[in-house]
Amino acid sequence: MKNLSSAREKILEAAKAAFSEKGFDGVSMEEIAQRAGVRKALIYYYFPSKEVLFEEVWNRALEELENHIFREVEGESYYVRKIKMFLRAYIDFVTSRKVLSKVIEKERASVMDESGEGDVWKRLKRRYDAFLNRVAQLIEEGKKSELINPELDSQTTARLITEALVATASSGSAVQSIESFILSGLMGKTES
CATH class of the missing domain: 1.10.357.10 (Tetracycline Repressor, domain 2)
Incomplete structure (x- = not known):
């Protein structure tokens, strides 16, 4: 369970950095996944959109x-x-x-x-x-x-x-x- 919560935090940190640099419209879920070092499907596990x-x-x-x-x-x-x-x-x-x-x-x-x-x-x-x-x-x-x-x-x-x-x-x-x-x-x- 700890790995899942740390993955969620990695996703949030990557998203925060990406949104701060490029804004909401300038960022894709794929980019956030790459920054977080996770698969895009894992992002959708935590966040449906x-x-x-x-x-x-x-x-x-x-x-x-x-x-x-x-x-x-x-x-x-x-x-x-x-x-x-x-x-x-x-x-x-x-x-x-x-x-x-x-x-x-x-x-x-x-x-x-x-x-x-x-x-x-x-x-x-x-x-x-x-x-x-x-x-x-x-x-x-x-x-x-x-x-x-x-x-x-x-x-x-x-x-x-x-x-x-x-x-x-x-x-x-x-x-x-x-x-x-x-x-x-x-x-x-x-x-x-």
Whole structure:
């Protein structure tokens, strides 16, 4: 039984790497099998379709992202410190876990596309929406504390922050500027 579970993990690791490099549409099950060193039939034993395999990779990537960034802010009661910790943890995730970040970055637009076909794509979108809702809750917390501009739409702000952090975190020198820019936009000024 251990060999089967390690084969499943090899498949997931190979799929994660392939999806991060080429995106969902650019990868075949045959390529994933070659990368994992298994027969394609074994992939289908665990995952009945490429969509289901991608769903597992996507869910794991988001779970790891959430654990990384929200674990950082748990227990912090001072909101300004909390939002700074959140931003830094998000940037740290994007810069230190590049493969997972690229999976999310490459496929976010496809997942968020309302015309996504099939139940798997709807579940992928619901999962990403759940993540965005957690970020929006953090924004709402700041609004309730009267530290965040009350006119900001929390959902839109959450989406903008996550997209900006992923898009710009590859430039290490800009990290401090990004954080200051986001804080300034949220609070109307830069907090130190």
